[in-house]
Amino acid sequence: MNIHDSYRPMEVLLKFLGMLPVCWPDNPLPKLKLCQKAVNLTNLLLNYSIAAIISSLYNSASMTETSDWTVHLQNNVITQTAVTAFPLVSITLGHAMANKIKQILRDVQMVDCKLALMSSSGINYHHQRNVTAAFSGMYIVIYSVLFLTSCAICKEPIELNIILIGSARNAFCLIVTTAQVLVIIRMVTGRYYRLNEAFRMYFPTTPSCGGFLSTTSHTETVICNEKEQLAVLKQIKILHDKLNDVVELVNYCFSVQITFCVGLCFVIGVVCSFGLFRAFIYRNELFYMGVLNFVWYMYYLFFVLFFIAVGSKITREGKRIGVLVHKAINCASSSAVINELNIFSQQLLHRSPVITCGLFVYDWTLLYTMIGATATYLIILIQFDVSFPNLVNVNGTQTAASGV
Numbered sequence: 001m002n003i004h005d006s007y008r009p010m011e012v013l014l015k016f017l018g019m020l021p022v023c024w025p026d027n028p029l030p031k032l033k034l035c036q037k038a039v040n041l042t043n044l045l046l047n048y049s050i051a052a053i054i055s056s057l058y059n060s061a062s063m064t065e066t067s068d069w070t071v072h073l074q075n076n077v078i079t080q081t082a083v084t085a086f087p088l089v090s091i092t093l094g095h096a097m098a099n100k101i102k103q104i105l106r107d108v109q110m111v112d113c114k115l116a117l118m119s120s121s122g123i124n125y126h127h128q129r130n131v132t133a134a135f136s137g138m139y140i141v142i143y144s145v146l147f148l149t150s151c152a153i154c155k156e157p158i159e160l161n162i163i164l165i166g167s168a169r170n171a172f173c174l175i176v177t178t179a180q181v182l183v184i185i186r187m188v189t190g191r192y193y194r195l196n197e198a199f200r201m202y203f204p205t206t207p208s209c210g211g212f213l214s215t216t217s218h219t220e221t222v223i224c225n226e227k228e229q230l231a232v233l234k235q236i237k238i239l240h241d242k243l244n245d246v247v248e249l250v251n252y253c254f255s256v257q258i259t260f261c262v263g264l265c266f267v268i269g270v271v272c273s274f275g276l277f278r279a280f281i282y283r284n285e286l287f288y289m290g291v292l293n294f295v296w297y298m299y300y301l302f303f304v305l306f307f308i309a310v311g312s313k314i315t316r317e318g319k320r321i322g323v324l325v326h327k328a329i330n331c332a333s334s335s336a337v338i339n340e341l342n343i344f345s346q347q348l349l350h351r352s353p354v355i356t357c358g359l360f361v362y363d364w365t366l367l368y369t370m371i372g373a374t375a376t377y378l379i380i381l382i383q384f385d386v387s388f389p390n391l392v393n394v395n396g397t398q399t400a401a402s403g404v
Contacts, residue, residue, distance in 0.1 A: 003112065003124060003128075003187070004105055004188075005125060006129040007105060007129075007183065007187075008129070008132075009129065009132045009137075010132050010180060014094060014176065014180065017042055017090075017173065018046070018047025018048075018050075018089055018094070019177075019180075020101075021036075021040040021043070021098050022039050022042075022043045022094055023036035024098060040095070044091065052088070061147065069190065086173055086174060087173045089260060090177055093256055093260075094403075097252075098172060100249055100253045101250060102247060108187055108188065108191060109244060110242065111191050111239050112244060115194050115195065115198060118198045118201070118232060118235060119198050119201065123190075130159075131183075131186075153351055177254075181254050181307070182310060184250055185310045185311075185355070186310070188243060188250065188353075189310075189313055189314045189317050191243055192308045192321075195236060195240060195321065196317070196321050196324060198232075198236065198320060199236055199324050199325075200324060201339075202228070202229055202233075203233075204331040204332075205324055218330055226334045226337055229337050230336060230337060233341070240347070241347070241351070244353055247314065247318075247354070249354070251355060251356055251357065255356070255358065261303050262304050263301070265303070265304045265370075265375070266370055268297050269297050269300075269374050270377045270378060270381070273374060276294045277382060303365070304370070306366070307355075308363060308367055310362075311361070312362075312364055315352065315353055315354055315361075315363060317353075318352050319352055322352075323343055325344055325345050331343075333351045338404055
């Protein structure tokens with residue numbers, strides 16, 4: 001078993017949704033390339049058609065004033081854009097980035113082979129496959145619940161049924177994209193952890209036993225000579241650089257989807273927070289709708305928190321080896337080893353794993369920035385709202401005063 005087997009449950013789910021090509025082999029036979037391209041193109045067009053039909057029905061149903069609940073909840077540009085664009089974006093980028101995603105798996109597999117030579121313990125691919133299958137199964141259950149709930153609720157207007165089914169499909173594309181990023185980043189983070197453990201095995205991090213043998217809470221370094229340490233350090237530097245290449249591929253493949261989710265969450269957060277403020281102030285018939293929309297904002301915020309959490313974790317795990325390197329410098333007795341460790345420290349300084357879209361880094365600082373920006377725009381909207389009287393109330397007062 002290898003990394004491809006552990007990723008296969010997620011791969012099957014993505015192929016079912018059209019977010020990966022159906023024929024996705026490592027080395028396709030020349031005679032089958034044309035047939036595989038035809039199958040992939042057919043699958044792409046089919047999923048495009050399904051997404052487009054659901055989006056068009058969703059938009060037309062949202063514009064139909066079947067009930068105040070439907071109009072006020074769904075008839076807004078933000079929700080329509082999300083339901084229409086995100087499935088199409090996910091399908092397009094899934095096919096466009098398929099080879100890059102396969103390259104990520106190949107690079108991780110190469111790192112596993114190198115780490116197996118330095119460490120006695122191997123990668124538990126069975127456990128990774130079970131975790132991936134659990135994630136895939138959980139999201140299938142979520143989608144089934146959303147779909148069945150929409151069908152159970154929408155016994156009356158068909159427009160409302162279409163709206164909820166469209167929302168369920170959009171939610172499923174969102175959570176599956178989130179699951180794919182989770183699985184891949186979790187794989188890469190685990191390799192950084194194993195690389196750190198391999199470093200601790202060959203280089204002491206506490207000045208005990210003459211600076212050669214060190215016992216820590218995690219593992220015990222082995223006794224080796226200078227030549228072995230230099231050889232292992234060279235391999236560790238190469239593997240760390242390769243893992244950084246993998247992180248850059250992850251950013252290249254998924255930055256658009258993640259940025260879409262973050263931007264959508266920010267806009268929805270501003271609008272729904274302002275709607276909740278108006279609901280509490282005016283206490284009209286849209287009070288419960290404002291609360292419900294704010295709950296949907298919490299739903300999108302959950303995914304943003306997830307991206308921030310996994311991005312912070314891989315950055316923290318990637319930088320932890322820098323601390324181990326400097327501890328090893330303090331404990332090393334060979335000038336050649338110290339010199340190579342200093343060079344490795346410079347490599348870590350200039351290149352460390354970061355999940356980013358190019359505009360901002362996905363860490364906890366981004367959350368604080370979003371909260372501050374949301375509060376700023378919310379204050380501006382509130383000031384405009386309280387500065388101008390409600391036109392409905394003004395017209396009603398004028399009508400009552402005129403006696404009409």
